[in-house]
Amino acid sequence: MTFTFTKLAIPEIVLIKPQLFLDDRGYFFEVYKSSEFQKQGVNVDFVQENHSFSKAGVIRGLHFQQNPSAQGKLIRIVQGKVFDVAVDIRQGSPTYGKWVSTILSAKNQFMLWVPPGFAHGICALEDSHFLYKVSGAEYSAEDDRSILWNDPNIQIKWPVENPNLSAKDRAGKQLEEINSNFLYA
Numbered sequence: 001m002t003f004t005f006t007k008l009a010i011p012e013i014v015l016i017k018p019q020l021f022l023d024d025r026g027y028f029f030e031v032y033k034s035s036e037f038q039k040q041g042v043n044v045d046f047v048q049e050n051h052s053f054s055k056a057g058v059i060r061g062l063h064f065q066q067n068p069s070a071q072g073k074l075i076r077i078v079q080g081k082v083f084d085v086a087v088d089i090r091q092g093s094p095t096y097g098k099w100v101s102t103i104l105s106a107k108n109q110f111m112l113w114v115p116p117g118f119a120h121g122i123c124a125l126e127d128s129h130f131l132y133k134v135s136g137a138e139y140s141a142e143d144d145r146s147i148l149w150n151d152p153n154i155q156i157k158w159p160v161e162n163p164n165l166s167a168k169d170r171a172g173k174q175l176e177e178i179n180s181n182f183l184y185a
Contacts, residue, residue, distance in 0.1 A: 002030045005040040008100040013086045014042060014113040015102055016074075029109060031076065032133065042113050044072055044135040051131050054082070054124035059163040061121020062087055062147040062154075062172065065136075067181045069143035070116035072135040080128025081105035083159050087147065089175065090117040093184035097175055099156050104130070117182040119147050123158050148172035 004017040018029040037044065054060060062085070065071050075084060084104050088095045103125075104110050114120045116136055122128075137143075149158070149165065151174045 002033060003036050005042070008102065010086065010088055010095045010098060010100050012115050013100050013118065014040070016111040016113060018109055018111070020109060031111070032074065044074070044133075046074070046133040046135050048134040048138050049131060050134065051129065053129050054122065054127070055164065056124050056126050056128075057160050057164050058124045059121060059149050059158060059160070059165055059169065061085065061169065062119035062149060062151075063121065064089065064119040064145055064147075065140055065143040066145055067143075069137040069140035070182070071137055072113070072115040073120055074111055074113050074133040074135075075104065075120070075122075076109070076111040076131055077104045077106050078129045078131055079106050080124065080126040080130075081107070082128050082130065083123040083125055084112050085121045085123075085156055086112070086114045087119040087121075087154055087156075087175070088117070089119050089147070089178070089180040090182040090184040091180055093117075096184070097154055099154055101156070117184075121149060121156075123160055123163065125159065145178055146172035147178060148174055151175055
């Protein structure tokens with residue numbers, strides 16, 4: 001097996017550790033292998049891949065797309081280090097409004113699977129480049145949503161006090177205002 005899959009406190013969020021093959025020249029690892037992901041119940045059909053750069057102190061999120069344009073994301077860092085967060089926004093879920101976090105970095109090469117029904121955000125701890133494969137639907141401005149990064153009902157413990165935010169993220173709505181159309185199955 002070239003990956004280790006670990007379910008986090010919200011079990012739909014999966015931390016993926018690839019096996020690195022190291023030698024004196026550097027390293028090699030598989031980023032994605034359909035058969036291994038499927039064995040672990042991560043059945044995805046990627047439709048888009050994005051590359052984002054954030055300076056240290058930037059928070060991006062909490063972002064998601066409503067149905068019918070829901071997306072899952074496989075996130076990895078190629079340079080730098082981020083505090084990565086997923087928030088359950090599925091109506092009726094026992095973990096609705098709860099969040100989990102992990103550190104992703106170019107050094108640890110961990111990846112995070114965030115399925116549809118979760119809002120996603122990052123805080124760049126260093127200048128960071130990250131790539132994320134997207135399943136489900138391509139980007140849809142009409143269905144794009146943002147939850148306020150510091151929503152008092154979610155209470156994420158971000159590692160920065162005065163983050164650099166986009167206008168979109170400063171104007172995010174509280175979880176109770178978004179009318180999520182995701183249902184817990």
